[in-house]
Amino acid sequence: MSPQSPSPRFVVHQHHATSRHFDFRLEVDGVLASWAVPKGPSTDPHDKRLAQRTDDHPMSYAGFEGVIPAGEYGAGPVIVWDEGTYRHLAHGRHEPQDPGEAVRAGHVTFRLAGHKLSGGYALTRIGTGPRERWLLVKMADDAADPARDLVRERPESVRSGRTIDQLRAGATAR
Ligand code: MN
Numbered sequence: 001m002s003p004q005s006p007s008p009r010f011v012v013h014q015h016h017a018t019s020r021h022f023d024f025r026l027e028v029d030g031v032l033a034s035w036a037v038p039k040g041p042s043t044d045p046h047d048k049r050l051a052q053r054t055d056d057h058p059m060s061y062a063g064f065e066g067v068i069p070a071g072e073y074g075a076g077p078v079i080v081w082d083e084g085t086y087r088h089l090a091h092g093r094h095e096p097q098d099p100g101e102a103v104r105a106g107h108v109t110f111r112l113a114g115h116k117l118s119g120g121y122a123l124t125r126i127g128t129g130p131r132e133r134w135l136l137v138k139m140a141d142d143a144a145d146p147a148r149d150l151v152r153e154r155p156e157s158v159r160s161g162r163t164i165d166q167l168r169a170g171a172t173a174r
Contacts, residue, residue, distance in 0.1 A: 005027060007085045008026065008027035008028070008085060008086055008088075008099070009027045009059075009062055009083065009084070009085055009086075010024075010025060010026050010027065010083065010084060010085065010086045010110075010112060010114065011025045011032070011062045011063075011080060011082070011083040012024050012025070012040075012041065012080075012081045012082040012083070012114075012117070013025070013064070013078050013079065013080060013081060014040070014078070014079050014081040014155075014157075014164050015074065015076065015077070015078045016076045016077050016164055016168070017068070017074045017075060017076040018076075019038065020038070021036045021037060021038045021040075022036070022037045022038075022039075022040040022041065022081060022151075023035070023036055023037070023054065024036075024037050024041065024051060024136060025057060025062065026086060026099070026103075026108075026110070027059065027062075027086075028099050028100045028103055029100040030059065031056040031057065031058060031059065032056060032057040032058070032059060032061060032062060033056055033103055034053070034054045034055065034056060034057055035051035035052060035053055035054060035123065035134055035136065036051070036052045036054050037049050037050065037051045037052075037136055038050060039151070040081075040150075040151040041117055041121070041136060041138070041150070041151075042136075042137075042138055042149075043117075043138055043143070043144060043145045043146070043148045043149075043150060044138060044144070044145070044146040044148075045137065045138045045139060045140040045144050045146070046146065047137070047138065048135045048136075048137050049135065049136040049137070050133065050134075050135065050136075051123060051133075051134040051135060051136040052131045052132070052133060052134070053125075053131060053132035053133075053134060054131075062083065063080065063083075063159070064078060064080075065078060065079050065080050065157060065159055065160060065167070066078060066167075066171070067167070067168065067171040076168075077164050077167050077168040077171065078164075079156075079157035079159070079160070079162065079163070079164045079167055080157050080158055080159045080160075081116070081155075081157065081158065082114045082115055082116040082117050082158055083114060083115070083158060083159075084112060084113045084114030084115065084117070085112075085113050086110045086111060086112050086113065087110060087111045087113075088102070088108070088109075088110050089109040089110055089111055089120060090102070090109070091109035091120075091122070091139075094107075095107060095108070095109065103123075106124065106125030106134075107122070107123070107124050107125065108122070108123050109121070109122045109123075109139065114158075115158040116150050116154050116158070117150070118143040119138070119139065119141045119142060119143025119144065120138070120139030120141050120143070121136060121137065121138055121139060122135075122136075122137050122139060123135070123136055124137070
């Protein structure tokens with residue numbers, strides 16, 4: 001197990017594969033713990049966004065943007081929809097101080113500092129099985145805003161400025 005970074009990273013990939021979804025990833029113990037969020041993150045604390053746990057990814061994947069070739073797992077375009085750092089909050093007296101332990105225990109809260117997303121979020125496991133079901137929920141704080149819809153308002157990559165459709169079109173044109 002790698003030591004936890006003092007300023008761990010987070011990344012949200014937008015990915016159009018068999019299904020369209022967002023991949024929400026937190027640096028935990030030297031890898032990117034990952035959840036597929038069909039609707040993407042919300043800024044409304046009343047929204048409970050389904051988040052299915054997926055395989056850990058290596059840290060080197062955090063900056064990936066491009067088209068996964070046909071025939072490979074997850075074939076389709078990917079953009080870096082948001083990225084930044086997070087701080088584990090260990091919210092409540094029952095949440096472990098270590099984020100890896102919190103994830104394993106099924107409840108982790110954290111404060112994001114990204115280009116689009118900011119403030120507190122909670123991930124909570126609601127079901128086990130081959131693909132664990134979790135919920136991603138915005139915490140009620142200064143960064144909460146039920147009137148906003150960042151998925152619609154800010155579709156562009158924070159790395160290239162391109163939307164996922166522009167990225168796909170560019171890749172096809174070459
Ligand atoms: Mn994906």
